[in-house]
Amino acid sequence: MKTREETIQKLRSKGLKITPQRIAIIDVLEGSTSHPSVDEIYQMLSDRYPTISYATIYKTLETLCEAGEVREINIDPHKKRYDPFTHPHHHFRCLVCGKIEDISPEEIPFPEMPKKIKEKYEITDVTLYIYGICPSCKKQQHQHQTDP
Amino acid sequence: MKTREETIQKLRSKGLKITPQRIAIIDVLEGSTSHPSVDEIYQMLSDRYPTISYATIYKTLETLCEAGEVREINIDPHKKRYDPFTHPHHHFRCLVCGKIEDISPEEIPFPEMPKKIKEKYEITDVTLYIYGICPSCKKQQHQHQTDP
DNA sequence: CTGAATGCAAAAGCTTTGCAGCCAA
């Protein structure tokens, strides 16, 4: 997903209808780096669209995934989250605050798939999840430790 | 988790009680390379333990995770799976048959965490999930393609 | 107009919780 307009074009080109609900969901995702869950999307939209339903959000996200505009991420074992940034990259999840951050392949290169593996398996996707403590939580913990 | 005896020792040393149900669950996990889900464990045990409950299995798995004898894996978005092999390794999930295989870090090395990252984050775990088509499904597909 | 999308409600999984009774230590 790049811009709202490009995403809409992509859907249109696949014969899908452009509804206000779909636009609203696209807007939420495009303006977000927080990898929202369905519930979070619902909360963000329910002010402006009091009648929007979970079913619509689920179905729209499925549609956007199929169109390749959004990716499902399973770093949170309790629920699916959605990422509008579809270029290959990694995810970090803070075990303290729960926040999920992107890490680019420039910072951590994707592991090379050896010839042996590529011969045996047909590989379509490689996902790297990193768990730990994020910079801001780390800083806070350190402050507490050094408190009198 | 190495052997049944070692696992039992570990639990005992933590002051946990050794019940028939816990032993049964340990036995299922130890003898398995299939990364079973709670439901699969329940199915495997319900013959011998007709009264065993899901609650017991969930709680026992939580206990075993806390003791470091088992790892939760989230490669399957629908449910948690459990892995008795606690040494670091990767997981492959076949998109055709759903099977989950282990891949050792000797075959695919873990990505190196750059100094920059290690300074900013405190990293406790790195998980690599690989998706694609497994050798046996790949073979079958190829046979179909070359069928007359 | 017409088929696709929405929204509601109900249902289907998976997982957790509360609690009485039981049992390993």
Added chain:
DNA sequence: TTGGCTGCAAAGCTTTTGCATTCAG
């Protein structure tokens, strides 16, 4: 004997489904 464990049932979440209604094209 006793605190921890089990098993049942109920509840809590997330996600899916069916269907009448609505609306984009």
